[in-house]
Amino acid sequence: MAVRPGPPLALMPFARAIAALCVAIGIIALIGWWLSFPLLHNLVPGLGTLKPNTALCFVLGGLSLAGLAAHSRPKGAFSRLLIRIQPTAAALLLLVASTTLLSYAMHAPIGIDRLLVPHDPPNQLSLFPWRMSPISALSFSLLAVTMLPWPARLTRLWLAMEVIVLLISVSAFIMVLGYAYEAASLYSLPGFSVVALHTALGLLVLTKAVLTVHPRFVLAGQIMAPDQAGAETRRLLPAAILLPCIVGWLLLQGQRRGYYDAELGLAMLTAVNMLVFSTLIWWNSHIVRRSDVALLAHLRRVEAVAELDRAILSMRSTREIAGKALDHLRRMVPCAGASVIVFDRNSSAHRLLAAGTCGATNFIPRVHSVASYEEALRDVGSGQAILLGDLNAVESNTELFNELRHAGVVSYVGLPLRGEQHLLGMLELIDARPHCFNKEHVQAAHSIADQLAIALQQALLREDIERHTASLERRVAERTRELQAMNQELTFANRDLEEFTASAAHDLRAPLNGMSGHCGLLQAIIEQHPEEEARRHMERIEASVRRMNDVIDGMLGLAQLTKVELTRRPVDLNLVATEVIQELQQQYPDHRVRFNIDCGAPICADPRLMRSLLVNLLGNAWKYTTRTDFPSVSLARQEDMGGPMFVVRDNGVGFDMNFAQHLFEPFRRMHTLSEFPGVGIGLATAARIVQRYGGRIWADSRVGEGSSFYFTLPQAAATNDEPVTTD
Structure with a gap:
């Protein structure tokens, strides 16, 4: 696993404590110098004095360290303040330490130490009594350089700075050893002031803290890596x-x-x-x-679990899965017996899926009730397992433990196999020896139990799905047989209805033909002997005969529409509509109508049905504009997502939309015969044709303001020269 670069968060409290300690010691020492109180800056008499500029360096170093530690948790006003002042503190630390080194190099008698404590020192035993040792000044200078905000992209520079801090820490440790071994040459230079013990200790802990919290250093992260x-x-x-x-x-x-x-x-x-x-x-x-x-051992468990996974994928029944799991478990855990028990989710019943021995014994695992396992899990189990090294030492007298003692069981491991919402079963390991199962055995059994629980859950779900699928297939088959029987009955009923319609039409047409012939003979006789009233009755009889004949033709036409075999070929509705309008002009020579036709590109449909559709719709519009002063009829094409949509508009008499639900029913009329002639079969015929092409037809109208009939033809969206037959 790769080591995360950067400071370990667990060591941040240590760094903050060191920062606070450095600041506190530095401030106390400065106060001691300002008040001429030696006990505050000479913490250990005889082991050196904490100089004023050294104390100031500890204050600045502690503030800079606190700013570095605040980068790990930059929340809160105080943390943000420390982050802002950290570069300034590091720069001031470099300034104080470097000016001290410069004063040593130039042999200047006055340095920053004189500015901090202006009065005379208590003794003049050294050349620079107020000034910290050159070793301390050099250490603080290098430490300040490493804490400055250098660019993050300079990877090699940060590595060099980490090495510098490590060397400062080693030198501080050597000076501490010098005090421990009473070797003055390890912590002093001839002719200069010595490095105090508390200065060396402060440098040691300060450098350790910087190595710990610096965001660009990686040594502490490598040491604390898991x-x-x-x-x-x-x-x-x-x-x-x-x-x-x-x-x-x-x-x-x-x-x-x-x-x-x-x-x-x-x-x-x-x-x-x-x-x-x-x-x-x-x-x-x-x-x-x-x-x-x-x-x-862990790798062996992982390999066994992986092998078990591969084996489970090829199995479907819960018994096969349990048997394969026990085969793997017996190779990993020595025991007298092992078993897998599965509980019924819908009752308190249980079943033994697999059982076997793990050694050369004839020990037979027993099956216990669900309540016994649940009671044992509550009494001595942790909820995740029942682990008993010596069953005879257990005080619980549950049914499970009593039966196990009676069977001679001493060591027992019971692992619950849990599903998503309930207990699926138990995996048991038993043996007649005390403390037979160690930690590795239990971990191996846990690995097998976890995979076994998942596999059993999936297998039980698969069994439920297969059972429900079989039930559903059986119900679908039964329903299909019922629908087939109903469909056959409807086919027979439809055939009988068609035969009845044809027979009724034939039986109605025969007397009509006879009546028409007799009416012709009677008309000839009346013309030879003219009588006005007889002629008027004769004309009514002929009109009734024609109307009945039209009704029969309409019935036969509607019946034939459901049986017509559709052919698909390009049809230009503009040409068809023009021919229909010419016929309407001949049929109504005294009725002049302004018309407008725009049907767009050709469609793929049956020419006969398209002509019948336009004859009914345009004829309907033409007829209902006969009482309009400036009649107009239009046929236009509009775009629709489901296919071509057309609208036939007129400015005729219109109709009441409250009766629109009956508009396309056969022999339903919105006007009386005295107002407008007709049978009432035209719109019903148009609706049947539109339905054959999977479309819909509807109307919008107002009384006295005309009507608009809309229809769509989804199955006639594109032209195609290939004939296609549909039912």
Whole structure:
């Protein structure tokens, strides 16, 4: 796993505490200098004095460190303030430390220390009594440079700065060792002031905190990483640093007390270091070996689970899935017996899906009730598992445990197989030996149980789906048979109706033909002997005969529309409409109508039906404009998403829209015969034709203002020369 660059968030409180401590110590020391109170700046008498400029550097370093730590959580006014002042604090720290170095280089007797504390020092033992050591000044200067806001893209520069901070930390640690080993050359330079112990300790913790919280440094992130390398570093690094120091200090104390000479002390130091580091290496290798064993066991569990997944994919029944799961479990966990039990979701029943032994025993797993498992999970289980190393030591007397004791079971593991909303079953491991199952065995069983629960859930759902599918297929088959029977009955009824219509039309037409012939003979006789009243009755008889004949023709036409075989070919409705209008002008020679035809591009339809459609609609418009002073009729095409849409408009008498629901019913009329002649079959015929092409027809009208008839033809949207037959 890749190490995340940047500071670990867990160490931020440590960095904030160090920042607050540095600021506090620096302020206390400055107050001690200003008030001439030595106890406040000479914290450890005899181990150096915290100089004024050193104290100021600690204050500025603590503020800069606090600003770096605030970058990890830039919320709140105080954090934002620290982030804003951090570059300024780092720059001032660099200014104070660098001017101190410059005063050393130029041998100037007055530096910034004189500005901080203007009165005379208490003694004149050193050349620069007020000034911090050159080592401290150099350390603070380099530390200030690393805390300045350099560009983030300079990766190599940040790496070099991290190395500089690490070197400052090492030098501070060496100075602390100098005090511990009483070696003054490790913390002082001849002719200059020494580095105080608290200064060295402050530099040490300050550099450690900077390495921890700096957003561009990665060393702390690598040490705190959750991987194996980070764990080994955290184990070995403290021991590698502290143990040699402690051993060396102890041997040095023995040498100073005269227990042995320097040569023997050096040999003992070498031998003890070898022993300590050998022990450390062995201890680390033991931990790594245990981690490898655990990792290998985990890999075996993962491989077993993956193999189980592949095997489950090819299985469908719950019994096969349970058997395959136990096969894998027996190879991973030694036991006397194992079983998989599944509960019925709709009742308290249970069934044993699979059982078997894990060793050379004849132990037979038993099946218990659902209530027994639930009671055991409540009494001694954690809700996730029942883990018993010695069943005889368990005080619970549930039905499950009593039966297990009676069967000779001592070690028991019960893992619930849970679905999304309920308990599916249990995976059991039993053995007659106490404490038979260790942590690795339980983890392996958990891995198998988790996969088994998912597989059983899916298998049970699949069984439910298959059962419902079979039931649905059976119901669909039954319903299909019922619909087929009903369809057959409707076919027979439709055929009988068509036969009845044809027979009725034939039976009606025969006497009409006879009446028409007799009316012709009677008309000839009346013409030879003219009588006005007889002629008038004769004309009424002939009109009735013609009307009945028209009704019969309309009935036969409507019946034939459902049986006409459609042919599709290009039809220019402009030409068809022009021919229909010419016929209407001949039929109504005294009725002059202004007309407008615009049907657009040709459509793909049956020419006969399109002509019949326009004859009925245009004829209807033509007829109902006979009482209009300036009659006009138009046929236009409009765009529609479902196909071509057409509208026939007239400015005739119109009709009441309250009766529009009966407009396309056969033999329904909006006007009386005395007003306008007709049978009432034209609009019904037009509606049947539109329905044959999958369209719809509707009207909009107002009395005295004309009517508009709209119709769509979705199945005639494009031209096609290939004839197509439809039912």
